[in-house]
Structures are given as C-alpha cells and as structure tokens.
Amino acid sequence: MTAATPRRRGRPSRTDSADAPAARDRILDAAREEFSERGYDKTSVRGIAKAAGVDSALVHHYFGTKEQVFEAAVEVAFSPVLVVREEVVEGPLDGVGERMTRAIFGLWENPATRVPLLAIVRSAVNNEAAAAVFRRLVSSQLLYRIARKLDLPDPELRAELAAAQLVGTAMLRYVIKVEPLASADPEQIIARLAPVVQAHLTQP
Amino acid sequence: MTAATPRRRGRPSRTDSADAPAARDRILDAAREEFSERGYDKTSVRGIAKAAGVDSALVHHYFGTKEQVFEAAVEVAFSPVLVVREEVVEGPLDGVGERMTRAIFGLWENPATRVPLLAIVRSAVNNEAAAAVFRRLVSSQLLYRIARKLDLPDPELRAELAAAQLVGTAMLRYVIKVEPLASADPEQIIARLAPVVQAHLTQP
Numbered sequence: 266m267t268a269a270t271p272r273r274r275g276r277p278s279r280t281d282s283a284d285a286p287a288a289r290d291r292i293l294d295a296a297r298e299e300f301s302e303r304g305y306d307k308t309s310v311r312g313i314a315k316a317a318g319v320d321s322a323l324v325h326h327y328f329g330t331k332e333q334v335f336e337a338a339v340e341v342a343f344s345p346v347l348v349v350r351e352e353v354v355e356g357p358l359d360g361v362g363e364r365m366t367r368a369i370f371g372l373w374e375n376p377a378t379r380v381p382l383l384a385i386v387r388s389a390v391n392n393e394a395a396a397a398v399f400r401r402l403v404s405s406q407l408l409y410r411i412a413r414k415l416d417l418p419d420p421e422l423r424a425e426l427a428a429a430q431l432v433g434t435a436m437l438r439y440v441i442k443v444e445p446l447a448s449a450d451p452e453q454i455i456a457r458l459a460p461v462v463q464a465h466l467t468q469p
Numbered sequence: 470m471t472a473a474t475p476r477r478r479g480r481p482s483r484t485d486s487a488d489a490p491a492a493r494d495r496i497l498d499a500a501r502e503e504f505s506e507r508g509y510d511k512t513s514v515r516g517i518a519k520a521a522g523v524d525s526a527l528v529h530h531y532f533g534t535k536e537q538v539f540e541a542a543v544e545v546a547f548s549p550v551l552v553v554r555e556e557v558v559e560g561p562l563d564g565v566g567e568r569m570t571r572a573i574f575g576l577w578e579n580p581a582t583r584v585p586l587l588a589i590v591r592s593a594v595n596n597e598a599a600a601a602v603f604r605r606l607v608s609s610q611l612l613y614r615i616a617r618k619l620d621l622p623d624p625e626l627r628a629e630l631a632a633a634q635l636v637g638t639a640m641l642r643y644v645i646k647v648e649p650l651a652s653a654d655p656e657q658i659i660a661r662l663a664p665v666v667q668a669h670l671t672q673p
Contacts, residue, residue, distance in 0.1 A: 304595045306511065387594045390644050391508045399645050419657075425641055425650040426634075426661055433637020437629055440594050441603050446629040453623075457630055461665050 289327050291317040296338035297380045305335060305388030305395045332394045339381040339398060354410050361411055362427075362463025366455050369431050373439060374451055386432075386440055403428050412466050427465035430458060493531050495521040500542035501584045509539060509592030509599045536598045543585040543602060558614050565615055566631075566667025570659050573635050577643060578655055590636075590644055607632050616670050631669035634662060 295316035299308040310331050314321040328334040356364055372378040385402065388395030408427055412420035434454065437443045446454070499520035503512040514535050518525040532538040560568055576582040589606065592599030612631050616624035638658065641647045650658070 307595070390591045390594050390640075391511070396645050400647050403641065403645075403647050419649075421649050422653055422657070422661070425647055426638060426658070426665075428647075429637035429641050429650070430630075430634045430665070431637070432640055433633035433635070434630060436594075436636055436640060437607065437633050441600050441607075443604050443607050443629055443632075445623075445625050446633070449626055453626070454630070457626070457669070461634070461668070464665070464668075465661070 288317070288319055288323060292319060292324055292327060292334075293338055296334050297384055300335060300338055300384035300388055301380045303387075304390075305331075305384075305392040308335075310334065335384075335388070335395065336398065339385050354414075358411075358414070358467060359463075361466060362461070363455070363459035365408065365411070365427070365466075366431065366459045366462050369435075370451050370455055373435055379439065382435070383439065386436065403432075408466070415467060417467070417469060423465050427462045430461050430465070434458060492521070492523055492527060496523060496528055496531060496538075497542055500538050501588055504539060504542055504588035504592055505584045507591075508594075509535075509588075509596040514538065539588075539592070539599065540602060543589050558618075562615075562618070562671060563667075565670060566665070567659070567663035569612065569615070569631070569670075570635065570663045570666050573639075574655050574659055577639055583643065586639070587643065590640065607636075612670070619671060621671070621673060627669050631666045634665050634669070638662060 292313060296308075296313045299313050299316060303312075308331070310324050311321050313334065314324045317324070324334060328337050354361075373382060385395060385399050389399035390396075403425065408424035409421060412424040412427075417423070434446070438446050438449075438454075496517060500512075500517045503517050503520060507516075512535070514528050515525050517538065518528045521528070528538060532541050558565075577586060589599060589603050593603035594600075607629065612628035613625060616628040616631075621627070638650070642650050642653075642658075
C-alpha cells in the first residue's frame with residue numbers, strides 16, 4: 266500500500282499541475298465516500314471539497330455541478346460491468362445465471378465498487394437524478410442482452426425481475442443489513458440466487 | 470368518500486377533545502406523506518405539523534419524538550400483514566409462494582399501505598432508526614414462519630432471499646420506476662415471482 270512516488274501532504278496549490286491528477290482522484294474518492302454515506306441530497310460540493318482537502322472551486326473546475334460530480338464518482342461502478350460483459354453474455358446459456366450472479370456479487374464484495382454502488386442506492390431512493398443513474402445501470406446491464414438472445418416473451422421484464430432479485434439481495438445485505446443474510450458466505454448466496462436468475466432469464 | 474360526521478376546518482384547538490381523533494389521524498396522514506416523499510432525514514416534526522394544520526407541540530403531545538411519529542405512521546403497513554398471516558401460512562405448502570407474493574403485492578398496490586411502505590424504503594437506506602423498522606418488517610414477516618415449517622437447511626436465509634426478490638421488485642417498480650416493470654400488470658409480475666418465492670422457501 267506504499268505509493269510509488271511520495272506525495273506532498275496538505276492542500277495542493279491550484280496552479281500546481283503536477284498535483285492535478287492526485288487532487289482529482291482525491292475529490293472522486295471523497296465524493297464516493299460522501300455520497301455513499303449520506304446519499305445525494307445530504308452531500309454538498311463543499312463537504313466533498315473539505316473531505317478531499319481542496320477548495321470547492323477546484324471541485325467545480327474539474328467536474329462542474331454536484332450532479333456531474335455524482336456521475337463521475339459512480340462511473341467506476343459501471344466500468345467493471347463493461348469489462349465482464351463479453352464473458353458473461355457470450356458463454357453457454359445454461360451457466361449464464363451463475364456467471365451473472367457471480368459478476369454482480371464480485372462488484373458488491375469489492376470495496377472499490379461497493380462504495381459507488383452504495384452511493385447510487387442510497388441516493389436513488391430520494392433523488393431523481395440519482396434514480397436516473399440507477400435506471401441506466403439496470404438497463405445498460407447485460408441482463409437485457411442475455412434475455413433478448415432467447416426467443417421468449419417479455420425479455421425486458423424478465424431481465425428486470427432477475428435484476429430485482431440481485432438488487433433486493435444487495436439492499437438487504439449491504440444497506441439494511443438483515444441477519445443472517447448480511448453475514449452469510451457469498452458462495453452460499455450465489456448458489457441460491459444463480460438458479461433464480463437463470464430461471465428468470467431462460468425458463469419458458 | 471364523504472365523512473359520516475362533518476369536520477370543522479382549520480387548526481383545531483388543542484383543548485377541544487372532540488377534535489382529538491381527527492387531529493391525530495391528520496397528523497398520521499401528514500407524517501406518512503412527508504416521510505414517503507422526503508425520507509426520514511429530510512422530514513421534520515414542524516413540517517408534519519404544518520401539513521396537518523396543527524401546532525408542532527400537538528405532534529409531540531400525541532406521539533413524542535420524530536422517531537416515534539415515524540413508527541406510528543408506518544405501523545399501518547404492518548397490520549394488514551398480521552391480518553393475512555394465518556391464511557398465508559396455514560394453507561397448503563405448494564401454493565405458499567403465490568399466496569405470499571399476492572399478499573405483498575396487495576400491500577404495494579393499495580395506496581393506503583403503499584405510502585407507509587415507500588416511507589420505510591425511502592427512509593431506511595439513509596437512517597438507522599428507519600432501517601431497524603425495515604428489519605423488523607422483514608423478520609416479523611410470515612416468511613420465517615413458513616421457511617421454518619419445513620425441515621430444510623438455512624430457513625432464515627431462504628426467507629430473506631425470498632424477501633429480497635419481493636423487496637427488489639418493489640424497489641425497481643415503485644421507487645426507481647424502471648420500465649417496463651413499473652407499468653406491468655401486477656398479475657403478470659405475480660405469475661413470474663410466485664415460483665421464485667416458492668422455490669426459495671421450499672426447494673431442498
């Protein structure tokens with residue numbers, strides 16, 4: 266966990282361009298933490314700036330409005346989905362439920378992607394801008410593509426009910442923390458959810 | 470929708486005991502609306518009082534703290550669950566998934582119970598007191614009782630994963646409003662979810 270190059274401590278000068286990528290990353294990290302802990306409405310650009318140790322103006326300079334900071338901060342939750350896309354979609358159909366469930370739990374179990382996912386869920390229930398990001402996350406997902414590969418009725422509805430099983434499990438496990446689900450072994454959960462996702466997507 | 474006895478308009482006198490049940494009900498209605506639209510954190514006793522047309526002191530007099538107002542306001546979401554309890558649990562096991570799914574969708578499709586349910590979901594993601602109410606709602610539910618009737622491993626985990634399918638569907642349909650799920654016929658959704666709930670609870 267040691268940095269390859271030593272970083273200067275304290276608030277960076279706004280004109281110091283060598284610090285710019287570091288400041289930008291610190292702002293994104295701070296934004297993810299703030300949004301995931303407080304939700305969209307209670308997070309302020311000023312609070313993000315303070316947590317990142319920079320001036321509010323620098324946050325606006327890099328990202329624009331609060332909504333744009335939010336989108337940039339949660340974007341990291343999307344990119345791993347895009348990476349796994351081909352292997353999840355293109356493999357044999359009879360293992361697609363397990364591959365999909367495993368990919369989603371991989372995102373939730375990894376702190377780097379769990380934090381922005383929490384930010385989306387915590388924010389989306391109370392804020393329309395964040396809800397729009399959530400809808401995009403659901404519909405940009407692989408689930409539609411998988412469901413459409415089959416010649417079955419209602420592929421979008423099937424994809425959304427499969428997503429609902431995964432979203433609801435994440436909600437009860439990571440947000441509401443219902444026991445024993447919150448402490449259960451991920452493999453045990455995956456074993457129970459994979460057939461459900463499979464059935465939603467592929468059962469006539 | 471006409472009241473049996475005419476109600477006086479405007480702010481009631483705090484000493485007028487004949488108005489007390491009406492004021493109490495107005496406060497509960499206002500509290501449900503406020504909590505369901507804004508979530509717990511952004512709702513204030515003052516805002517509830519204003520919406521109900523009463524003084525904040527009267528809200529405190531009847532219910533105590535904001536947390537106690539919240540519990541009283543959402544309690545109406547629990548009572549229908551208790552009413553259907555016996556018929557859902559005691560019927561034949563091979564129809565329990567459908568009876569359970571139908572009972573839960575009945576609550577969400579009925580505005581009188583949907584509003585407090587929305588209040589719980591919107592509040593629970595950002596507030597620990599509301600999350601505790603949500604956990605109680607999940608665990609006081611019939612699902613545990615049903616799962617425990619069978620001699621299968623992990624009854625609580627099974628019950629929670631069944632609840633996750635229902636909670637996630639409600640989240641995407643009523644809160645995030647993902648289409649086509651948000652506009653789909655409830656019967657179509659029930660037909661797809663009943664076998665999933667059934668399998669979580671009863672499949673070895």
